[in-house]
Amino acid sequence: MGPDVRPIAESEFPNWLRALNTGFLRPPSVTEKEVAVRLPHIDPARTQGAFDGGRCVATFRSFAQELTVVGGATVPADAISNVTVSPTHRRRGLLSRMMAADLAAAKERGDVVATLIAAEYPIYGRYGFGSAACTTEWEIDVPRAGLDPRWSGPSAQDGGRIDLVSGADVRKLGPALHDRLRTRQHGTVSRDTRWWELTTGENRPDPDAWTEPFYAVYSNADGEPDGLIIYRADDHWGDAKQPLNRATVFDLIADTPAAERALWHFVCSIDWISTVRTGHRAPDDLLPHLLPDPRAARIVTQADWLWVRLLDVPRALEARTYAAPGALTLDIHDPTSLTTGRYHLNATPAGTTCTPTRTTADLALDARELATLYLGDESPTRLAALGRIEELTPGAVARAETMFRAARRAWCPDVF
Known part of the structure; x- marks a missing residue:
């Protein structure tokens, strides 16, 4: 036994x-x-x-x-x-x-799906999970970035402002800001009240190990909060009595490009900060190009992050939108048999349907490859070249390419 x-x-x-x-x-x-x-x-x-x-x-x-x-x-x-x-x-x-x-x-x-953050790459594919969203972390060399050292806040044309706030303020403002992010950023996941409590040090299981971060909120010209940043700073000085401190960003939510630009410029303008670590960002994040010298932001981490596993293929494929109309019949092999079958996907301007079928398949793929494609972050053409998708009908891979890909990369800022 x-x-x-x-x-x-x-x-x-x-x-x-x-x-x-x-x-x-x-x-x-x-x-x-x-x-x-x-x-x-x-x-x-x-x-x-x-x-x-x-x-x-x-x-x-x-x-x-x-x-x-x-x-x-x-x-x-x-x-x-x-x-x-x-x-x-x-x-x-x-x-x-x-x-x-x-x-x-x-x-x-x-x-409809299962999700996880994989500590090791080889483990979860055998259970039908696929890497569906990647993460990138940059390190910014602040002196090289080329920002105006006299920067003291959003421009007069913008009319916004940045204020330091408390953890209690973040627990009030943060959930609504995050919900606004979730309506437009695929790959994000929900955050419950407990997430905000832990992030702001409320009722933690290890209070002695807690170090309070800094919190700053960007408000637009109408006084409405449009962005939030949470960061910590170390205390490191060079031999010549030069400050070499690093700020590490743990969360940055921006509902507008103005808020995003202002918050990154803010953290890069703090006295004594010479290096900024960005935390988990989307691989196509705007950050490097918000700096006068994008080369000041070098990639220090780029890896798979959010893994997804489809549990209900019709509901999952009907829930998302497609970049172009089209129809595909997918033959799915699932190592656990939870979703094994043949499904006809038909995306039209009027809506999308996905139904089990016995008709001839256009593409054959494992459940993990379908999961990898689900959030639009991977290319069917690349997977076919890798031998992970089999084209059964000529032109089917190209059709999948135009349908499944998204204009922006998927992004999950959270670990869970």
């Missing part, structure tokens, strides 16, 4: 947390404060553990989420997090058992 895989009871949460910390190579000790703060925010029915001799040796948790797709609609998502297997129990199929149970429950609930 192998380890027992099942949802945890509330009394088992400390044991589960120890396994979670072990899997993430953190100190395995768990405090009563941590248990008391975290337990109310997890659903034991969606929190799985593998137990061997009374000890938790693997962890898995999911929660409700919304994902914005191409065109601005949202679909219900099964967000997967806290996935670990202790080093004593690797390669025994524990993750496969937990994943199968979670995805089956999510499909039964009516979730």
Whole structure:
């Protein structure tokens, strides 16, 4: 008999947390404060553990989420997090058992997709997940950027202003700003009240480790908040008594180009700051070209980020918009059989339909490749060249290229 895989009871949460910390190579000790703060925010029915001799040796948790797709609609998502297997129990199929149970429950609930942030690339493709949105992080050499050192705020023509605010202000203003971002940026995911509390230091499980960041809000000429930045700064000075401090941006939301420009110029104009790390941005972010010298922003991270797995192909494909009208019949192979089948997609100016069919397929692909295409961030032509899509009807790949691609890259600013 192998380890027992099942949802945890509330009394088992400390044991589960120890396994979670072990899997993430953190100190395995768990405090009563941590248990008391975290337990109310997890659903034991969606929190799985593998137990061997009374000890938790693997962890898995999911929660409700919304994902914005191409065109601005949202679909219900099964967000997967806290996935670990202790080093004593690797390669025994524990993750496969937990994943199968979670995805089956999510499909039964009516979730359209599942989402996760993959710590390692090779793991999740075998479960039908595909890399659907990438992340890029820049480091800005502030002195080289060419910004006017006399900059003290948005221009007179803009009429806006920037104010430093408190964490309590962010908890009030942030959710509405983020919801406005979600209506136009595919790849973003919903943030609940708990997200804003943790980001602003409210009721954290590790208060002693918390360092308060700086918060600044951009307001337009009418006094309405159009942007928000959250950042921290270190304290580093050179041998010649020159300030060499770095600002690290943890979140920047801008509802308008004016707000985006003003907030980046603001953080790059702070006295003593010589370097700015941007945090997770879209690969086609405007940032480098908001600087007089775009070469002052060098890429330090560029990698896959948000992974998606379709659970309901018709609902998923009908929810998003397409760059051009067209029709395709897709033959989907799913390693878990959750979405295996043939589907006819028909995108017209009047709307989109996707229905199961037995007609001849135009393209054959795995569920993970369909997930990779879903947010418009990957090219069907590239996947075909890599042998990951099979063209069964001449011209079908080119048709998919014109239909699926989006004008801007997908972006998920969050880790979960």
